[in-house]
Amino acid sequence: MTETEIKATIIAGLSQIAPEADFEELSPTENIREELDIDSFDFLNFLIGLNDKLGVDIPESDYEKLISMTDLISYLAKRID
Amino acid sequence: MADFIMPSLGADMTEGILVAWQVEVGDQIKHGDIVAEVETAKGVFEVEAFSDGVIEQILVQPGSEAIPVGTVLATIVEEGGTIVSPTVVAERKQVSPAARRLAAENHIDLSQIEGTGSEGAVCLADIEGLIAATTATEVPARKQVETKTSVDFKDGMRQAISAAMSLSNREIPHYYLATDIDMSRSLSWLEEQNRQRSIRDRLLPVVLPLKAVALALRKVPELNAHWVDEQLQLKKEVHIGFAITLRGGGLITPALHKVDQLSLDQLMVALSDLISRTRSGKLRGLEMTDAGITVTNFGDLGVQTIFGVIYPPQVALVGLGKISEQPWAEQGGLSVRPVLTATLAADHRAGDGHQGGKFLDALNRILQEPEAL
Structure with a gap:
């Protein structure tokens, strides 16, 4: 899976939570949860969605590494078979 | 016989809109069954029956008018009672909550819209289509802006919170x-x-x-x-x-x-x-x-x-x-x-x-x- 495809999967998941967000405007290094006002419940559901689509079960101890779009893409790219 | 009334769903609610009935005249209902959907300033809620019985009469049809809390919406013959002169349910327009909200925000009169959903239900796409099609032109189905037909969601939500919190601050030490x-x-x-x-x-x-x-x-x-x-x-x-x-x-x-x-x-x-x-x-x-x-x-x-x-x-x-x-x-x-x-x-x-x-x-x-x- 290419980074572009991973990014599209991430954006599809985030759009379900924040349908009003403009992802063109979102800087790749911005804090996604702060920027899109995503609470811990929405964030957990977002990660469950990623797990369903990409097969990556992200352990709770890694949540703090997943701050920006860049973080998410590189984290997932390393773990997708 | 029991009355099914417009319920109060919180200290801040004085009126609500009957969005839909989930029952018809003659239906057997049990305590806890969903009888109707009611829209308040805080959204649409499913309202349960508080007694067992049979729906005898439906007195209010779903619409966009705000109905005061306590108004009798239907009568229920409780277990063991008999049904007296059941009324035929008038044909009603089915509208999805999202469509209703968007229509209210845009002052669109739902009664003049042909729905494309199942059984003619008006769905969100119908309202969005209408808005898109008429943005630049005169909207025939638009009502006068000052006519109060529905609770505007965001303003209504703010007003509801305002009422409850004012009451709290005024009365609770x-x-x-x-x-x-x-x-x-x-x-x-x-x-x-x-x-x-x-x-x-x-x-x-x-x-x-x-x-x-x-x-x-x-x-x-x-x-x-x-x-x-x-x-x-x-x-x-x-x-x-x-x-x-x-x-x-x-x-x-x-x-x-x-x-x-x-x-x-x-x-x-x-x-x-x-x-x-x-x-x-x-x-x-x-x-x-x-x-x-x-x-x-x-x-x-x-x-x-x-x-x-x-x-x-x-x-x-x-x-x-x-x-x-x-x-x-x-x-x-x-x-x-x-x-x-x-x-x-x-x-x-x-x-x-x-x-x-x-x-x-x-x-x-x-x-x-x-x-x-």
């Missing part, structure tokens, strides 16, 4: 208490639990203090109550209102039921279900009124201490701040611990600070033994 709770035992226990679970079964940290609040209320039941007619009415069951913010703005505090009897897993499932239904507008009327206390959680934001406003007729509100690392002195030593500041805003008419102190003390002790939760 609040007292406030706060306590710092060392969360290291709770969090390391939770971390270990979550490590063994797949992502789908993980617990969010908030379920621990939520369950602990329920158990602490068993020790101080006076805080799980309503203040009605200058009297304290204790609640038999521990239903906790949980403050849930909505993305479009506003706040709803529906109840989690019998929290003291739920395991943490059951509580997590109930919480997920409640948050999802709140955000998609699928709450039940009873969930809006039967909480005996409210918990508001600011764990996701950087807020440490909450000075809450009680939701009447309740007598207490518990605030949970962000769990953050703090210097912690204990037994002559200093270390760094994850600390939760829990606050209590309580009604001084209904009880005294001593009671509130006992509650926070119990909450603290319970959170030191997470395996017992």
